[in-house]
Amino acid sequence: MSVVSISMPEALLERIDEFADEHGYSGRSEVVREGARALLEEFQGRAADGQTHTCTVTVVFEYCQHAVQQRLTGVRHEYDGIVSATTHAHVRDRYCMELYVLEGTAETLSGFVNRVRAVPDVRAVDYAIITFEEGRVDQHIES
Structure with a gap:
């Protein structure tokens, strides 16, 4: 070893x-x-399927960290093709929280998450992936 x-x-x-x-x-x-x-x-099982997934990514950093915010904006623009929505919130008077909604393949989602994790001074990154299966979504809507 x-x-x-x-x-x-x-x-x-x-x-x-x-x-x-x-x-x-x-x-x-x-x-x-x-x-x-x-x-x-973490993304390996989904990467092979080639499907489009929906993903939410939550990023937390300390308030007034302009360099962090600029870097996150750069990542957001780099992945503009998969970003559906973003929002910004202040949490506990000390932190900023960015929420991203993404739609893309597991590979592109993974790239986004990894780029965000690499931003210095980011305190936390969390994400959730949802895969909408056509048959199941249609069935649920109809019933």
Whole structure:
């Protein structure tokens, strides 16, 4: 097994160590390996189907972080073809929240989510994917 060196904030390292202790992992390496596997596989099952999916992406960052907002706007424009809607809200007087509604293949959705995750100083990124199956949607509407 190869050994790699990574940089991360001390607070995140402490959370990883606590998580490893609380959940019975042998150490932080095992937690990081499992997290990396999950990240690499999260879109894999849907990528092969070629279908169009609908996805909501929620991004949280600290209020008045103009550089973050500019970078997110850049990502939004880069993926303009799949962005159906966006909205901005203030949360708890300290945070901004951007909500994106996307429609595209798993590959393009994954690209968007990964680009947003790479924006420095983003506090959280969460997403949900919905696949509308034609037969099931039509059936539900008719009944």
